Amino acid sequence: xxRKVIYTKSRGETVASLARPVNxxxxxxxxxxxxxxxxxxxxxxxxxxxxTVDQAINFAKDIxxxxxxxVVIHEENGLIKDRISFNR
Amino acid sequence: MGFESNVFINCPFDDEYKPMLKALVxxxxxxxxxxxxxxxxxxxxxxxDQIKRYIRKSKxxxxxxSRNKAMVVGDLPRFNMPYELGLDIGACEFGGKILKSKxxxxxxxxxxxxxxxxxDISGQDISAHNDxxxxxxxxxxxxxxxxxxxxxxxxTNEIWIAYNxxxxxxxxxxxxxxxxxxLKEMPIxxxxxFTNDWIKKxxxx
Numbered sequence: 001x002x003r004k005v006i007y008t009k010s011r012g013e014t015v016a017s018l019a020r021p022v023n024x025x026x027x028x029x030x031x032x033x034x035x036x037x038x039x040x041x042x043x044x045x046x047x048x049x050x051x052t053v054d055q056a057i058n059f060a061k062d063i064x065x066x067x068x069x070x071v072v073i074h075e076e077n078g079l080i081k082d083r084i085s086f087n088r
Numbered sequence: 089m090g091f092e093s094n095v096f097i098n099c100p101f102d103d104e105y106k107p108m109l110k111a112l113v114x115x116x117x118x119x120x121x122x123x124x125x126x127x128x129x130x131x132x133x134x135x136x137d138q139i140k141r142y143i144r145k146s147k148x149x150x151x152x153x154s155r156n157k158a159m160v161v162g163d164l165p166r167f168n169m170p171y172e173l174g175l176d177i178g179a180c181e182f183g184g185k186i187l188k189s190k191x192x193x194x195x196x197x198x199x200x201x202x203x204x205x206x207x208d209i210s211g212q213d214i215s216a217h218n219d220x221x222x223x224x225x226x227x228x229x230x231x232x233x234x235x236x237x238x239x240x241x242x243x244t245n246e247i248w249i250a251y252n253x254x255x256x257x258x259x260x261x262x263x264x265x266x267x268x269x270x271l272k273e274m275p276i277x278x279x280x281x282f283t284n285d286w287i288k289k290x291x292x293x
Contacts (some may be wrong), residue, residue, distance in 0.1 A: 004270055005265070005277035006262065012285035018257035019290035026241075030252045032245060035136045041253055044246040077107045077221050080259055 025069035027060040029053065031076050038063075061086075091186060094146035097122045098139075098172045099195075100155040103272065110279065111221035112150065113226050114251045117283050119241055121148065126172070127276045139172055144183075147190055148235075149176040150228065152198040153206070154219070169205055177212070191235045195227065222248050254286050 019042065026041035036056035037046035047063075050056040053073070060071040064087045073082040095116050099109055105234040109125075124142040126135065143149065150174040155166045173194065180190040192212060196202050199216040200263055202209060215227040226244040233241045 003273050003275050004266070005278060006266060006270070006274050007281045011261070012282055015258050015261045016285040016289035018261065018278050019253070019286050020292065028249075028252055028256065030249060032248075037249070039249050039253070042251050044242075046249070056122050072256050074256075078111065078248070078255050079107060080256055 025064055025067040027064055027069065027071050029056045029060055029071065029073045030078075031074070057084075091145055091147050093120060093122050094138075094142075095123050095148040095150060096142040096146040096176065097123050097125045097150050098169055098176070099125075099150070099152035100166065100169065101127050101276075102155070105152075105155070106126055106272065107221050108217070108219065108224055109276070110151070110226060110255070111224055111251060113276070113280060114153075114254060114283050114287075115225045115247055116150075117280070117287055118247050118250060119229065121232075123280060124157070125276050138176065142170075143176050143179050144187070148232070149173075149190060149192045150195065151176065151192065152195040152217075153202060154195065154217075177209075180195070191231075193222065193228065193231045216227070221251075225251070250290060254283065255292070257286065258282055 027047075028039045028041065030037045030039055031053075032046065032049060035049040035051055036053045037049050038056050038060045039046050048056075048059060050059065057071065057073060061084060063069065064071050064084070067086070069086045071084045071086075072080060073084075075081045097109075097112060097116070099105065101109070109285065113123050113125065124146060126139050126142070132256070151169060153173065155169065155170050173192075176192055179187045180192060183190075194202070194209060194212050194214045195217055196214065197216060197219050202214060213231060215231065217224040217227055222244070225247050229241060229244050229247060259271070
């Protein structure tokens with residue numbers, strides 16, 4: 001299978017524009033050292049940490065549900081396991 | 089960007105290793121290094137010449153020898169990685185003043201596997217990542233920190249959190265246009281460009 005060139009300058013800028021979101025409340029659920037962290041998109045520090053992933057997801061859902069938001073749950077290797085969107 | 093900020097990455101390119109490679113490239117760029125990955129070389133007959141050029145122009149070398157064994161029964165182990173590692177160590181050992189300042193990190197899945205297959209590298213910086221991207225980020229970050237005096241590097245946790253967000257942003261934009269298979273096959277040179285653009289924006293405060 002031949003490889004497609006996927007990168008273009010404008011596509012790179014589109015991906016980069018998501019690094020600093022303006023209006024959307026996106027929360028990431030990420031496995032830290034031993035606890036699950038809830039992190040607001042664009043930040044490098046956890047809002048809160050939890051012992052279990054379910055506790056972290058519920059906390060993130062509560063926040064996202066108050067706005068137009070999204071909870072992104074990551075696998076232990078950083079890839080995306082699930083997304084939950086909320087519209088108000 | 090010159091010798092001091094270049095890093096030569098010598099690692100496997102199989103699908104199983106992709107999350108590790110992505111984390112490794114992201115960490116390098118996040119820590120202000122310029123990664124040079126041998127997969128980006130297109131022509132096989134110039135491959136080794138290009139690798140030698142990368143070795144010559146990179147202060148840092150990161151070599152993952154975890155595929156120095158058969159991954160599946162019936163497969164053969166890969167020896168390109170230890171060969172290129174040998175070239176890098178040789179450049180450091182026998183090169184001029186600048187090359188003697190090279191820093192080399194050897195990564196493996198398990199801590200003592202190398203002793204069974206390539207015991208002569210004892211005495212080098214060797215770390216085990218357990219095939220976990222976060223552990224890999226931590227090992228690379230801590231090794232760079234110990235080799236870059238007077239510079240305080242971002243913490244492992246900061247890099248890991250940023251990396252998770254980047255993967256989400258990249259996936260959510262590209263999955264609208266490309267299939268999962270196409271994204272899996274994305275050239276590493278494209279991935280490096282996306283990473284550069286994203287980190288530049290992410291670090292703007």
